[in-house]
Amino acid sequence: MLGDSVKQKLREIVGSQWFKDDKESLITHSYDSTPMLQSLPDGVIYPENTAQVSAILKLLNEHRIPVVSRGSGTNLCGGTVPVEGGIVMVMHRMNRILEVDLDNLTATVQPGLNTKQFSTHVEGLGLFYPPDPGSMAISTIGGNIAECSGGLRGLKYGTTKDYVIGLEAVLANGEIIRTGGKLMKDVAGYDLTKLLVGSEGTLAVVTEAILKLIPPPKTKKTMLAMYKDLYGAARTVSKIIENRIIPATLEFLDNPTIRVVDDFAKLGLPLDMDAILLIEQDGDSETVERDIARIAEICQSENAERVTIATDEAEALKLMTARRSAFTALARLRPTTILEDATVPRSKIAEMVLAINEIAARHNVTICTFGHAGDGNLHPTATTDARDKEEIHRVEEAFEEIFEAAIRLGGTITGEHGVGLVKAPYLEWKVGSAGIEVMRSIKMAFDPNNILNPGKMFAKSTRKRVVLGHA
Amino acid sequence: MLGDSVKQKLREIVGSQWFKDDKESLITHSYDSTPMLQSLPDGVIYPENTAQVSAILKLLNEHRIPVVSRGSGTNLCGGTVPVEGGIVMVMHRMNRILEVDLDNLTATVQPGLNTKQFSTHVEGLGLFYPPDPGSMAISTIGGNIAECSGGLRGLKYGTTKDYVIGLEAVLANGEIIRTGGKLMKDVAGYDLTKLLVGSEGTLAVVTEAILKLIPPPKTKKTMLAMYKDLYGAARTVSKIIENRIIPATLEFLDNPTIRVVDDFAKLGLPLDMDAILLIEQDGDSETVERDIARIAEICQSENAERVTIATDEAEALKLMTARRSAFTALARLRPTTILEDATVPRSKIAEMVLAINEIAARHNVTICTFGHAGDGNLHPTATTDARDKEEIHRVEEAFEEIFEAAIRLGGTITGEHGVGLVKAPYLEWKVGSAGIEVMRSIKMAFDPNNILNPGKMFAKSTRKRVVLGHA
Known part of the structure; x- marks a missing residue:
């Protein structure tokens, strides 16, 4: 809990209108974009400059009060939920x-x-x-x-x-x-x-x-390739890279995602496809033309059912919508959407998608998968309902097996969403106990009183690794 | 000093032929490519695999014996000189x-x-x-x-x-x-x-x-631009970047370097130029042609006296020789060559070269400057004689002022050569005392007994910053 004298000092640092401890402020800063996580802070502060941030941290460090700094809280790992209370420090005023x-x-x-x-x-x-x-x-x-x-x-x-x-x-x-x-x-x-x-x-x-900053590409071109065979799509990903082409974007949507997206955005996508690849190349126009032509050939050679190359920006935008709207479309299905972030070497994409589907079926949960195929970074996404404890339990079990599968395939538990609260029990699976120890010692070196976003990244205990029956 | 029982255990780990403590082995591993630094180790060990490295470190850590791991010792910061004795661990057997x-x-x-x-x-x-x-x-x-x-x-x-x-x-x-x-x-x-x-x-x-690994560029093209005016060369560097062109290579040689290189490599370089830029672009042929043509225009607009574009690979190689042979050519001049590594924001290249020249003149030392202009990474190089203590002192004073000038221009004390022993007294100039403290605490977290390459990066005391008269 936050004593009155600390509150008073915080008000003096930022000006009284920039420290809040009314119920509404505490509740609105008790969660982020991660489903099913909430924890009330004791105060919310809005610093205006570095000197104020310094004064705030000095004070909180002296009093051993936790502080979670945050922006808009769009993270999906519970990274900005103040699980140990204390102060949420919102950086929005420092926005220049x-x-x-x-x-x-x-x-x-x-x-x-x-x-x-x-x-x-x-x-x-x-x-x-x-x-x-x-x-x-x-x-x-x-x-x-x-x-x-x-x-x-x-x-x-x-x-x-x-x-x-x-x-x-x-x-x-x-x-x-x-x-x-x-x-x-x-x-x-x-x-x-x-x-x-x-x-x-x-x-x-x-x-x-x-x-x-870098010079912008002079031009870009967008295409979709659709497959009745998941392996064809995965082989296309590998073959593009093998052909020494690195596209700007190389995204994947599986069949359940295609259905949901099409229902949402009315794009007229064929619903009988197992996978769609969204591919974009940018750069000088000659390079882009040549790469896109070669990629189209590769798609055909891997038995793509249909390859569509956007002829203008409006069409490119429409194709891109198929991918950009995936999360929004999935979020409409059921009350709770859990978007995960398993990553594997890109050569393992097909194996990973098949593992996800098998795991989802076995646990009787709905998981749609889309993501950055070129990076090996997939977002298996469960549509569920937080109020249904039994189903949520099955979803969690499924994700646990999905993380295990990613690790087994040489991958990681998170490619771009972070560890935060949600992945902390699994971090050791990726980095090992010696890795955890090194990371903990770095944390101690920077923050000996553990006031900065405590409870994140390092879990009190590591989950036991699942041994998958089919592995 | 290394006790006999530790020596015996080290021999057991790697096999007796892979641990050496004869005089020749100790002397040949007492220095690296950095001039004027030498310190004898107590033993030299050649591990064959990770398990051996692990066993060696475990043993040395128990006995608090310093260990310097090294490859070929080509570094220029005294990074692999065993200043506190102990073991030099040569990694050459693990070369697959x-x-x-x-x-x-x-x-x-x-x-x-x-x-x-x-x-x-x-x-x-x-x-x-x-x-x-x-x-x-x-x-x-x-x-x-x-x-x-x-x-x-x-x-x-x-x-x-x-x-x-x-x-x-x-x-x-x-x-x-x-x-x-x-x-x-x-x-x-x-x-x-x-x-x-x-x-x-x-x-x-x-x-x-x-x-x-990445796909290789399909083609490349090399050119030289020569200037009677240093500022013209520097403005060319800025203008190329401003024009949203990022060349693969954008190197700089000053007049003293041009003279030395030409004398060494007989390239027929004009000796009355203040600066030469060596520029290379790679990529798809259309892009390369267009970029090189545009760069040539920019060079002309900044009053380059001469612009030479290589017409074939042999000529490109010859142009590249002007830059690649700079260090070798300089090393012939006098017994001792001290190659430094000051880096500034690339917009500050001209100011930095002028500061170097002014400082060298004031201290009456010969400093030739070449380096990666596009990165702002310059290599001011003193040709001197380690036996002349008085001159070496002037060289050291000059370099100290050069580091100070780099920091003043928003730069750093080392762009690519590392801190090691040579730059340790200046590290605080760049990272501040709080930065040093954080780095020391990271070091402690990894290596609490300070056995790994001790004496490097962190100096016993920081040099006082020079206040330059002309600044």
Whole structure:
């Protein structure tokens, strides 16, 4: 609980209107986009600048009060649920683009900046910031940095980590560090920049970021390929890469997802297909034309039933809608949608999808799978109902087996959504007990009093690994 | 000192022929490529596999004996000099390519593998591993990982860090961890992979690496642009980037370097030029043609005296020789060559070169500057004589001012060579005292007994910052 004197000091730091502890504020900051998780904080604070963040952390560290920094809370791993109470620190007031440096192709921004707004701004300057998480219309750059967000362009362009080259961050004790800079190369000491990206608010609070921008591709082209045979679609993915083509986007939808999406968006998709690949290439026009033509040949050679290449931007947008609307469409089906994030080496996509389907059938749950096939990053998504405890239990058992299958295939428990609360019991499956120990010791080094987003990433106990009957 | 019983146990681990403590072995492992640094180890060991590395570290950790793991010792920061004695662990026996996975475009390799041999091998398979440090004919992948080596292709393709996606590493206590995998995306816990890359053997010993490979560019084109005005060359660098062109290579040589290189390689370079830019673009032929033509226009518009575009591979190789032979040519001039590694935002290249020249003149030392202009990564290189203590003192004073100038311009003390012993007294200038504290605590978390490459990265005391008279 938060004593009155600490509350008073917090009000003094930010101004009384920027600290809230009324019931509505506490309830609205007790959850994020992850289903079935809620925990009330004791207060909500909105800092305006780095000095305030520093003063807040110094105070909370002295009093051992937990603090969860957050943006828009679009994460899907329970990453910003204040499970141990304390303070939720909302970064939305620190939302400015401080500079776009056209000589160095960098932008310096505050963490509360909206991703889409930033992306659009730099596009207006003739530049390109590739990370495009599904939540980008709502998410913040700070949230993207905390989770190392990916997106549909990850295959060719990488994820948030690849674009963060400098940070200002406040440590648990209130000290301010600066890492990297407007520098394409810097090996002065350990790479704290990359360590902080994806650290889910457990090591420091990011207050400023220097982002790398790149020249935008001159043109792009979009296509869909539809398959009656899942393996044909999976082989196409491998064969494109084997042919030394790295498309900007290479997405997959399975049959249940196709049906739901078509019902939602009325795209006239054929409902008897086992899989659809959405493929986009960008770059110079000659390259794009040649790559798309070669990809179409590969699709045909793997017995695609139908290959559609968009002839204009409107049609490309329509094809892209099939993929972009998957989550929204699935969310309409039942009260609770659980979107997961298993990732495997891309050569294992077909095996992974088959494993998911087998597991879902065995547990009698509905799981639709779509995702970034080119990255091996799949989003098996359960449509269920949180009120049905028995069904939820089956869903959880199924996901546990899905994580186990991903690990068995050389994959990981999360490709882009983060560990947070939801994956913490499974982290050891991926990194081993020695890996957990190293990570815990890093956490201790940064935050000895464990005030920064406590309860995340490290679970009190690790789940026992499932031994799958069919393996 | 190393007791006989520890020596005996080390011999038992690796076989007696793979542990050496004769004078010749100790002397030949007492230095690396960094001038003027030497310190004798107490023994040299050559492990054959991960289990041996684990057993060696467990033993040395129990006895608190320092261990410096190394490849070919081509680093320039004193990174592999055993300053506190103990064991030098040479990784050359672990030099195999374990797998090239054509489906996933990854290679799994051991740390002692030669960089050039690896690069050539994957090229033979129609793939591309971009990092190309100047020492690649001799260096090892493990050494490149320890130092996060860069090279001439860093501008477009990034450095070693961008290609390491998984590691097996042995901790100081002998425990083995595995990070990442054949995965383009993995956010399961802190990014230990990127933390270990560039950690200079101070956190763990890498025993296996999974490297990302990419499709090779279809073609490339090389050109030289020569300037009587340094600022014209620098403006060209900025203007190329501003024009949204990212060349594969964008290198710079100043007048003193041009003279030395021409004398060495007899290339017929004009000796009255203030600066030469070596520019290479790769990719699809249409793109390359268009970019090179546009770059040539930009060079002309910035008053290049001469622009030469190679018409065939032989000519390209000749132009590239001007840059590739810079270090060798400079090394012939005087007994001691000190190659430094200051990096600034690329918009500050001209200012940095002018600062270097002013500082060199003021201290009456010869400093030639060349390097990766597109990255802002310059290599000011002093030709001197280690036996002349008074001159060496002036050289050291000059470099100290050069680091200070780099920091003042928003740069860093090292772009690609690492901190090691040489830069340790300056690390705080870049990362601040809070940054040093965080890095020290990470070091403690990994290696509480400080046996892994002790004396590197963290200095006993930080140098006072110079206040430059002309600043």
